[in-house]
Amino acid sequence: MTPVDFREPDEFVNELDSMRAETLQKVRSGQHGRLSFGDPQIPPSERKEVAAILKLLMYPERRVADVLASRIPLISDFDIKERMAAQMFEELTHTGLLRKMLNQWGHDGDVGWNQPLKELVHIFDYIETLETPAEFFSTFLIGEGLFLSTYLDDMQLKDPKAFSPYLEVALADEPGHIQLAKDALARYATTAELQARTRASARRLLDMFLGGYVARIRQLDEELSATGDISAFAESEAQKVS
Numbered sequence: 001m002t003p004v005d006f007r008e009p010d011e012f013v014n015e016l017d018s019m020r021a022e023t024l025q026k027v028r029s030g031q032h033g034r035l036s037f038g039d040p041q042i043p044p045s046e047r048k049e050v051a052a053i054l055k056l057l058m059y060p061e062r063r064v065a066d067v068l069a070s071r072i073p074l075i076s077d078f079d080i081k082e083r084m085a086a087q088m089f090e091e092l093t094h095t096g097l098l099r100k101m102l103n104q105w106g107h108d109g110d111v112g113w114n115q116p117l118k119e120l121v122h123i124f125d126y127i128e129t130l131e132t133p134a135e136f137f138s139t140f141l142i143g144e145g146l147f148l149s150t151y152l153d154d155m156q157l158k159d160p161k162a163f164s165p166y167l168e169v170a171l172a173d174e175p176g177h178i179q180l181a182k183d184a185l186a187r188y189a190t191t192a193e194l195q196a197r198t199r200a201s202a203r204r205l206l207d208m209f210l211g212g213y214v215a216r217i218r219q220l221d222e223e224l225s226a227t228g229d230i231s232a233f234a235e236s237e238a239q240k241v242s
């Protein structure tokens with residue numbers, strides 16, 4: 001007999017997706033701070049806000065490729081393995097574009113990787129400890145989904161040209177990463193017990209994502225204040241909740 005707390009695969013994926021949507025609403029409300037894009041009259045290459053955002057995106061883009069690389073040998077389904085390898089390649093392409101833009105603008109393109117925020121490091125360290133494919137992919141559904149809708153969609157809405165060419169390429173690829181996470185979850189979260197564990201890992205990642213978001217806004221705030229170039233928009237919003 002099917003246990004009462006077992007959900008059909010599609011329903012289960014929808015459940016996790018609505019958890020993600022709730023967190024997204026909180027981020028969109030601004031209660032955790034907002035990204036600051038600076039003065040649009042200044043060319044992006046000279047705008048500190050734009051470079052600071054690109055530097056902060058570097059760690060997750062690069063680390064996600066490493067996390068996928070170490071998990072691929074543990075996945076036996078060939079179609080999923082192949083899609084993970086494709087995602088890994090795309091994440092490294094995004095990383096390469098970020099580095100190139102920063103280096104061309106006279107910044108150190110590797111600073112975001114060499115001096116990451118500890119909150120971001122902890123997210124990926126946590127993902128690496130997860131034992132089952134279902135738990136692993138739950139963190140991708142949450143993490144990839146929120147990354148797309150909090151950072152990239154915001155950049156696209158406010159100032160898409162400033163983040164070109166990174167943004168167009170990343171925006172085109174990210175929906176496929178979310179779809180892979182959904183398909184893998186539907187395939188691997190096959191028992192009530194696995195679904196319970198997967199719900200817990202998704203919940204944990206939501207909390208960590210919010211913590212990482214607040215830390216990033218705080219770092220941007222500090223970095224921009226240090227140069228005397230802060231925009232009033234990002235100012236103190238993050239501090240209210242930190």
Ligand SMILES: [Fe+2]
Binds near residue numbers: 090
């Ligand atoms: Fe990416």
Ligand SMILES: [Fe+2]
Binds near residue numbers: 144174
């Ligand atoms: Fe991605």
